[in-house]
Amino acid sequence: MRQQFLTLLALSLSVGWGLSACNQNSANLESNKLTLTGSSTVAPLASEIAKKFEAEHPGVRIDVQTGGSSRGLADATQGLADIGMISRALKDSETEQFQSYAIAQDGIGIILESSNPVQSLSNQQVVDIYQGKINNWQEVGGEDAPITVVNKAEGRSTLELFLKYFQLTNSQIQADVIIGDNQQGIKTVSGNQNAIGYVSIGAAERDISAGVPLKLLSVGGVEASTETLQDGSFPLSRPLTLVTKETPSGLTKEFIEFAQSENVHDLVEAQNFVPISPQKLVQVP
């Protein structure tokens, strides 16, 4: 028994020792290191961009942390992060404090199966359908068939965006099907002529061009497409934004410019976001 206790003690000590040895190794890297914190929607994209940036700039390290948009702003203010990430535009009250650089646009479109005769829905009709007040397609100019309402699971950023735009709360929604990701939403709606759902526009467009029986409805009179998303006219959207406290310089500037460049458009699209159109891009001065 004594031996086992000594082993245990030795183990604890060796871990502790290894720990202090490690401490000394990692000095002198600070100048080549950037820290990003903030929105969990932006974080996966930012960490992919960071990996590509690191690959092109040996010796540079970019740490992406998450914790929410408000945390991104707080950490950027306090200097804990070089760059904050927010999944929205800056509010008017914040524009004096921060510099903001959008890197992508996140937008969601309302989808129906392509043979559904309904061509457009007003915002009020969408709200009524999702609240269960309208539950037959006949009431909005379609066939006599019950509406299958497809909603997103709690915690999805698309759900938040949808609820915010239509001024709904999740508990008001009478859903028939709850889905997780975009792909599941597309499968559910494209396989059910009476279904209505909402997914990321980028993902829907890609599948429509691949022949999936699906159509995107316009929202608030604006057509749902990559173009209207890119130029910012599509209402059900938000910019994914990098913010800094000071005007970016050095590595921070380089990284933001890289994140806005065409080099990362494939990464932006892989995350089902849409790159910002060059005309709309606010660049680092």
Next chain:
Amino acid sequence: MNLSGLKMIRQNQYGLDKVISLFFWLVPLIVTSLFIWILGDIIRGGIGQLNWAFLTTAPLDTGRQGGIAPILVSTLLILGVCLAVSLPIGIGTAILLAEFTPNHNWFGRLVRRSLDVLAGVPSIVFGLFGNAFFAKTLGLGFSILSGGLTLACMVLPILIRATETGLSAVPQEYRLSSASLGISRTSTLWHLLLPAATPGLLVGLVLGIGRAIAETAALIFTSGYVDRMPTSLLDSGRSLSIHIFDLSMNVTGGDANAYGSALVLILILLLINAIASYLSGKYSKTLKV
């Protein structure tokens, strides 16, 4: 009371007995089937992902492709830091409470009460504390060290209470006989009491590791989100639990790898449980002097 009345009461009681025993069979059945259902779901979803490459390669495309090697390493390092710190402090405090402070001592009561309160504190509170204290005040930043130390704070109450209970369960005669043989208090503690309390310690350890390894909220703010292979304990490192959370909540199309990672997490837990119960059995045997 006449005989038939007595008979009726007896029959009623038999009936009640049956209902109650049925109830006591049903409850564990429900609990077990729930566990098997969850386990089955994770195995069904994750077994297809699980292979050597998954365990030894880095994640690609925000975790949809590739493996979990850096995340596995970070998780084990965080756990290592947590145990390296919490074991000595935990055992020390438990010895103090069980052996050196009488039951009604005000100090002992204060420590026990604080530990019980700490054990019930939600993990997000530990996370915010860890972020404020380890990451900012001590300047450790988002790092495996910050995460491990935060988890150590979370695990300590469980560890201390379980070890203390183990020590208190050792019969008083052991201490008296030992003293009457002229054995010093330290020797008694080292050779007699601690080995006897080891099963308790192991229970605490398993519970603590379970809480630590499943932790997400406290680690997002301390050890962080970076999924690069850590090169030092001051690097930020993503834990398995955060990886699972991110894949299932933030990354569309990440569900398959989320299941794979969840399966790995469960296998690690089962392995730790098995080792602990093996050790515990061994210690219980050696103690039967």
